Amino acid sequence: MNLWHRALTANELRQCLRIAFGCTLGFLLCKMFGWNYGVFFTVTPMLLLGMVPVMNGHAARQLIAAAVMCGLEVGLLGGLFGSHPGLMLPIVFLLFLYRFAAMSRGSLFLFGANGVLSLSIMLHFASYPETDLNDLIFSNLWASVLSVLIAYLMTALLPDVEPRPKPAASPKEPHRMRHEALLGASIATLSFMVFQLFDLRDSMSAQATTLLLLFPMHWNGALSYARKRAMGTLLGVSFGILGQLVLYDWSGQLLLVTPLLWLGAMLFSHAHVKEASGSGVGFGALTTLGILFGQYLTPGNDLVFSALYRVSSILFAIVVTLLACYLIHRVLNHFEATRFGH
Template sequence: MMFIKRLFSSSRAAGAPSTPLATQMSEQESRRLLRIAFGCCIGFTISKVMNWPYGVFFTVYPILLLGMVPVFNALIAWQFVGSVLINIVEIFVLRSLFEHSALLMTLGVFALFAVHFRFMARSSHFLMWTMGVVSISVMLHFSSYPGASLSDMAMATALATLIAIISAAVLYWLIPDKAPVNLPTPPALSSAQINHRMLMGAVLATLSFVVFQILDLQDSLSAQVATVLVLFPMTLQGTVSSALNRAKGVALGCAIGISAQFLLYDLIQFLPLVVLTLFATVLITARLHLVERAGSGMGFGALTTIGILFGQYLQPNADILYSSMYRLSSVVVALAILLIAAFWLDKLLDKFALTRNV
């Protein structure tokens, strides 16, 4: 289970030689590739057939569950469910108590992020707390706008989680692993390192939330999610590496998404063709993710980009070209600003013994 935590840790020490990208997948990885592609398409298809809102949750959640985690068992399923239940309670409490005060809301958001990142730094239930960070940031931000219903968003999140878990269980039954997965042992952290990681994640995630609220960026889901995902290493070096990979992955994912738009052209109203196109694009990006063997690398960024583009923007009356270009530019700008803030925050925290990352 601690393998998930290592996915978002720094990939290599500064100055260490890079490892050439593999070109072949093992049989185990080929099976995982099929599970990711089928799981993503199942969630996407159900949301479109049922005409449910927030289709991005139904498309991306299977990617996170099957792409981030190399195994599936009851513990992982309960963590996925637990993250949703905890988030719904947290968000409704925040909205009920602090909605009238921007200052109190900001302090409440920081407190929740601090709790989540602290458990991420020291707990084995890493998946539950990482999913919570993303959900808090997205649901609180987008439910604050007129016309958005927090109840609808919470229901969509719960349904997407349930479908992702059921489809994952079925896919692991139909396409099982042939051998057990070896999980690496995470490094032990001192109290100061845990404090450092908690504050790095909580401060920067809160800063991201506040900036997106102040600037009224309700069309920048991709950029907001990106600024949260790159924080999961909880160190400056890991965040820089994750941000660079994320930017390259977004660029690749947008290019593939635009190609899919041109390929479909005016056939986008035919759902079977859209699902086949999604399946093909997920196969391409998921394969890159798996052969990188780097966890949150360029392939994972491209894979989640495809999920967001298809789930949120690819519709008969929408133009994915503009959405792709806006997504790429907003992600690059948001990550650049985040890295500047991360650099100065890391230097500040290293000045104190209780938060020094050594």
């Protein structure tokens, strides 16, 4: 890719370092203290530092509010409707709908994006009887608070060297916002239903992919991102397999695993900041790497099998999600009130 031939600016280098050190610190703390759901502690700092170039109070409030809302909703839904999937689906659709509506407005994109990912994964895990619901909710909330603290620490230690231009807000037509919210909520609900129906408890990366494809908020964007996500997944998985081969029997040694995660995060954040597209090849590789290391790299666990399984499940999820996205896009475009355009 020609992205690699352009030199990083000073600000971009600082952002790469913030992402790499931030996710590595989250991973390290999680493993040292033996916290469950390592994926939350590894991926959430990636999302925050990758999507918000300069940490600020507005981003911190959005992330923590998303975690609090998810905790309340999963706690109530899991307790009241956990054994009634027929009642769950319309409620889940409404919960996704208001999050995608927030994303469509732009100013609350981080609240909606983090909420969509957390809610889908947490509701799926909460449906299994052996899951400790309190541990799941607390882990997500603590990971969000810790990610905010890590992001502020990284920003203080590695601040930008020059002011960044403020992104120009582009207002959207109401019918386009309705289209984006309904499209996102419909696909997210379908994804949740399929993962529940087929009992896919070990396909977190594929589940996350079905949601990340929706972040561009429209069909053309999803189509473009699907190719980038597939490339990013292959890169992330290739790095994971290479890391497993290098470490061999020492994959349980934290002192050896941590520098490897930092190196991978640095490489992929390098691509992410150069693309400057929010969700590109680099971001796809970053999140894949975070899921592999955070959730699956444990003593006695074969990362090679996990990595190969991730690739096949993610590629299948991309194809199915795109098909559903195209069909729902076409249906919504038939009505004036929800028309996006062609």
